[in-house]
Amino acid sequence: MLFHVRMDVHIPQDLDPDVRADTLAREKAYSQELQRAGTWPHIWRIVGEYSNYSIFDVADNDELHTILSGLPLFPYMTIKVTPLATHPSDIALG
Numbered sequence: 001m002l003f004h005v006r007m008d009v010h011i012p013q014d015l016d017p018d019v020r021a022d023t024l025a026r027e028k029a030y031s032q033e034l035q036r037a038g039t040w041p042h043i044w045r046i047v048g049e050y051s052n053y054s055i056f057d058v059a060d061n062d063e064l065h066t067i068l069s070g071l072p073l074f075p076y077m078t079i080k081v082t083p084l085a086t087h088p089s090d091i092a093l094g
């Protein structure tokens with residue numbers, strides 16, 4: 001199942017700089033591992049915002065929730081999930 005996900009990041013200004021750096025490093029490693037596995041095939045920065053649009057390819061809602069709630073930045077994010085269905089005009093369908 002494919003999901004479109006918007007993540008908006010709101011890291012508190014007063015977060016300890018070492019905690020911030022460690023969290024961002026863990027977030028990058030977590031994200032890139034899922035990208036290499038094909039679970040997170042697209043991630044795009046939204047111009048002018050500390051936000052991204054991503055596509056996830058997972059088995060079901062529960063797998064997506066597990067992945068998203070495991071993001072090191074999860075406590076500092078608001079997340080909007082949109083499930084995607086096949087479009088009947090998609091030329092890939094013939």
Ligand SMILES: O=C(O)C[C@H]1C=CC(=O)O1
Pocket residue numbers: 007009027028031050051052073
């Ligand atoms: O920067 C972001 O958009 C938040 C987050 C998502 C993946 C990642 O490495 O950082």
